[in-house]
Amino acid sequence: MSYKVSYEAPRDMKEGEIVTFLQMLAKASPHAQTELYYTDTFSLLVAVVLSAQTTDMSVNKVTPALLALAPTPEAMVALGEEGIAACIRTIGLWRAKTRYLVRLSQQLLTNYGGEIPQTREALETLAGVGRKTANVVLSVAFGKPTVPVDTHVFRLANRSGLGRGRSVRAVEKALEKRIPESMKCISHHAMILHGRYVCKARKPECWRCVVQNICLFPCKEVNKKSD
Template structure:
């Protein structure tokens, strides 16, 4: 995909969804961080179901620490890896209080130092909460970047680096959400909905569906 095609690629996504947003439900920076961490290997829908209950009981870091790991585990047991995630969330909340006055730090290193928070989670938080032009490469973004020819790479690091080089600056802030949503609902893994795709003529995927 050349630079002209890439610009048109994002122009169409922008036109279709001018203000893309995460589908995770949250009411504060802490809740966003918690929800993103919990969403690893789980759907946003399943996380939202669990966090509606959880955040009603523990809306901030201090309340989450008081709630404790066992109770957190009970509230999120409907999502994958819930025991490990409950442990990480309890520890994460405690560290936020001890080191960051209970607030989510606007610093990649500080975010990635938190339990259960890796580069992808940090990128989502920096982009969604602090409006920084970061791109989190999840399975949807990785698949779409390779399948379409937008930013091919053998692993998430390569794809992320390629996206930063190839996405036009004016579209970089929202690129993360556009790519995730398009991968989630149109460029799906098993049966991509090519017949409904606004990017069909720009896409390099050879086995397009009708």
């Protein structure tokens, strides 16, 4: 997958700049975590699968009811496509996601004893689970040092010079190589929140950005402008 890159940093940040940038982001959001509703690893996996090309807010509107009916892979299979569809019909791609939830629950029962596997390779064998979903589950549920790249991270990394690339995979590779192992988990959430609420797609709010002095984006919006 690829997102549009319009303007980007003229160079990659240096190692020291990356560490300072991420430390400042982490300090600004010390309790940064996923905004998806979940209660355990299975519900996290379900929520992340449902969040593909859909906002976390839309997903959070449907997951409590769905997970109350189907808190385990067994219950999800028993609920079946009709029951799942009735719960998630308001979110994008609900037909495909309905099929994914039944199929991945069956796969968990058949191949993994009902447990969520802890490797990217195994997670990626599950229906509806791509590389980004697998990385999110590995990072959030198991504390593994992965760097999931969504549209917010992709934009922030290219604009700031944290890790530039034309494709999601290229940015993921750059960030994996450049972000120190010990900073990956906290950086993941801090970058998503910063991209979502400050370094916005249409107009980054650089005037209130804590990393404004380190960011290499050449078109910073340093003056607050009304819409």
